[in-house]
Amino acid sequence: QVTLRESGPALVKPTQTLTLTCTFSGFSLSTSGMCVSWIRQPPGKALEWLARIDWDDDKYYSTSLKTRLTISKDTSKNQVVLTMTNMDPVDTATYYCARSNRYSNYFDYWGQGTLVTVSS
Amino acid sequence: DIQMTQSPSTLSASVGDRVTITCRASQSISSWLAWYQQKPGKAPKLLIYKASSLESGVPSRFSGSGSGTEFTLTISSLQPDDFATYYCQQYNSYSITFGGGTKVEIK
Numbered sequence: 001q002v003t004l005r006e007s008g009p010a011l012v013k014p015t016q017t018l019t020l021t022c023t024f025s026g027f028s029l030s031t032s033g034m035c036v037s038w039i040r041q042p043p044g045k046a047l048e049w050l051a052r053i054d055w056d057d058d059k060y061y062s063t064s065l066k067t068r069l070t071i072s073k074d075t076s077k078n079q080v081v082l083t084m085t086n087m088d089p090v091d092t093a094t095y096y097c098a099r100s101n102r103y104s105n106y107f108d109y110w111g112q113g114t115l116v117t118v119s120s
Numbered sequence: 121d122i123q124m125t126q127s128p129s130t131l132s133a134s135v136g137d138r139v140t141i142t143c144r145a146s147q148s149i150s151s152w153l154a155w156y157q158q159k160p161g162k163a164p165k166l167l168i169y170k171a172s173s174l175e176s177g178v179p180s181r182f183s184g185s186g187s188g189t190e191f192t193l194t195i196s197s198l199q200p201d202d203f204a205t206y207y208c209q210q211y212n213s214y215s216i217t218f219g220g221g222t223k224v225e226i227k
Binding site for chain 1: 121152154156162163164165166169170175207209211214215216217218219220221
């Protein structure tokens with residue numbers, strides 16, 4: 001049974017750095033082809049893909065946000081970590097992690113999401 | 121980045137109606153398109169991948185078609201559980217993009 005769960009602060013101040021952790025089970029990020037992405041959704045708005053890390057440690061970032069994002073993994077802990085620097089109120093959103101496969105990069109399993117509010 | 125445009129943004133329909141949602145890509149994405157259903161406060165749920173392949177466990181009233189730049193999601197007979205927001209997603213390039221969503225409301 002595949003599960004993913006996001007964790008991190010519910011509230012961050014403007015200019016701070018956000019660190020989110022995705023803890024998963026039911027698959028391994030050491031398995032060839034496996035990938036985990038971060039996706040966010042501002043309240044009432046559409047989904048936006050942020051970053052992806054692959055089993056071989058290849059990393060990919062959103063064109064518009066790549067200067068602010070870092071994605072990493074700890075295979076032994078079954079965790080993927082996303083950091084986003086210089087947070088702004090427009091970054092207020094529900095942040096999801098989701099699983100995909102490099103060769104078919106759609107998301108078959110998602111976490112329940114974590115709402116992050118950026119406010120002073 | 122490839123832009124994905126969905127239409128309509130909102131759709132009012134009744135139980136039993138046939139519903140069609142369109143997704144257009146700004147350049148050809150072959151068949152590398154997925155559809156998701158999202159209900160309020162919940163994560164998206166995968167319905168269709170590779171434009172027309174039904175995800176396991178998804179009712180057969182959902183179907184997808186298209187290739188290149190134009191795609192459709194069809195619900196053959198709308199059920200009460202289908203009132204939700206639907207998103208398309210292209211995965212032709214590593215830089216994944218989603219459509220803006222289509223909210224299916226009760227008429």
